[in-house]
Amino acid sequence: MARRPSGEPAVRATSTLSVTASLAGSRLGRFNPAAKLAAAAFVIAGLLASASLVSASVVLGCELLALPVAGVAVRPFLARTWPLPLGAAGVAVANIVASDASPTTIAAISLRLLAIALPGVLAFASTEAVDLADSLVQQLHVPARFAYGALAGLRLLPLLGLEWDLIRRARRARGIDAGGSPWGAASLFASTVYALFVAAVRRATRLALAMDSRGFASRGPRTAARRQVVQAADWALVGSSAAVVAGANVLAVLTGTWHAFLG
């Protein structure tokens, strides 16, 4: 893949570091992040408008058929997506128990859920957060301040867990614990959440200062070290997503199963 001009390191080729991007090493990981989001958005828009067993199963079938083409191996795929069928089954069971919907409708709802969720999960699982930020800025013209600010903030999230433990311990050291009563537990929880919030704001402020000290504050132009390009394959991805969704809806109308359904 000759995506980077010479002189730029092939950063993405070995990018398996991010916890958010376990599928980044697959062929899917090399698509432009904005293109992946656009493809997923077509599916969401196209299937939210209708509930049809035909359209949902056509889209889901095409998605599954596309997996080997996108170089997604079975094992990492299952590791990433196993909650989805469980969720869909849960929805089905809830509908069987609590509603008088027909089996066809219930199957349509469950399959639609899978078909909508799958591309979104895959798009995020195959994208490094930094590539997504780059692509949002370069292709979708999201302000850099927002995209990279959010990226830096994302890095602070795991620290909040450590901070939570620290605050709980510091409170115990001061003689403050739940004391065995629900009221005590609730008030301890509330005061810990507040302290965590204060700590998070302090951390974020320090990080924002660090970013500004490196020229992030200047309103002048900014260059991009990692160029995210849109190639023919990316257009093909978006185009085929749109085509599949449109085709599935047409098929649903032709078979008389299409009806507007926004639930």
Next chain:
Amino acid sequence: MREHPVIEARGWGWRHAGRRHWAVRGLDLVVNAGERVLLLGPSGAGKSTLLAALAGLLRAPESGDEEGRLLVGGVPAAEAPGHAGLVFQDPSSALVMGRVGDEVAFGLENRAVPAAEIWPRVGRALAAVGLSYPLTRSTEQLSGGEQQRLAIADVVAAAPRLWLLDEPTANLDPPGTALVRETLRAVLGRRDNTLVLVEHKVEPALELVERVVVLGAEGALVADGSPAEVFSSHAPALRAAGVWAPGPAPERLSPPRTGGDPVIRAEGVSVRYPGTEFPAVESADLAAYSGQVLALTGPNGSGKSSLALVLASLLAPSAGSVRFLSGGPPGPYTKWRARELVRWVGTVFQEPEHQFVASTVEDELLVGPRRAGASSAAARRRVTELMERLRLTALARANPFTLSGGEKRRLSVATALATEPALLVLDEPTFGQDASTWDELVALLAEQRDAGRAVICVTHDEQLVGALADREARMHAGRLTELAGTRANRSLAERPSGAAALG
């Protein structure tokens, strides 16, 4: 036309938004190109404020009030953010990107360096600071010292005219500190840069600078000249003002104590955090005795803080036992209720803010005694006495979060003392403190020891160990490796089976 000085302050002052006092006021200072300045002053003298302003991070009126002028290269500092390179104290809260290469590239992107130049410059900067990892190396996986070298690489790559270093080694352990000093020597030795360095530990910083500027309270200039001039003519005054002047290490206040009865004993204690490969602490045996100070030392990540948490009953060990031997309620020590724990054990965290739960200093001090069930009159008596002893009386009604660094530290130690516990556990008590607070803390802890309490200090501060500790337990990679001091032999003999037993 004459070239502008790199820094020019004329009657400059800054007051942070919402504060009554000026952080810096009436500052007159000129620093010319190529000068390397060490900026000293007691905590609260406005050193960090001045550095932030020079980096263009303070903008009036949004972030505070300004008076006078502060120019960087002839331009008001606030109009030129990013023209100076600033390295902060704590590298972990200054990193933006997840990967080493991206981190250095970030500063270049912001400064609109042409894309084709970015990666070659990133490579040269990383080589200059001696970071030889691939560009995709995760920044989370670097040690504190390496993260700080990465922050220095960012400044190297940006090549600003003005380097600003705000206590770049304060958060690092001795190996990390050595690594960063070596890097700074190498990087600064080759370049004709202007430098302003803030550093508490003066002596090792002197080789990087040729001029020393001392700020007093509210940022007034106290001394300015070559290191030799400043330290020969002002040394006692500097120490009195809380500045760490070069000189011999502080002396011990008293000979090492043998200590009395054991207060706490850990046997075979291991700590394993979920999702980690190696245990943080592995089968540690350690005891602390009344009337004795035990220093727990070792590099970052060696497990000393985890072991201290176990000894303070703030973390349950995954294996082994901890027993409190000096009274206390029935039941296992790790399961004591917080209100019982606070009567017997006082813990001081590294960052005082984490411990503050009340809105005034006085209420903060009353929390412990009240939770421990002391009568209102007794609690007030104790708190009044403590505030007198620790010079907090004038601040009784102040909000703990608005205190200076030294005051916060005094308050956090005072909260631990308020219930007169038998065991005191302190995590890096002298961290980031100026010389006056340091002297005060050492005297206070010696007093607590002599009152018969067992004191455990987790610390990197070799001067603290030298001046105060009666015993030292060193940790490395989760294991206690060495024990020095007046108990070592006896306790080894106490345990016939224990070749690995310490204390």
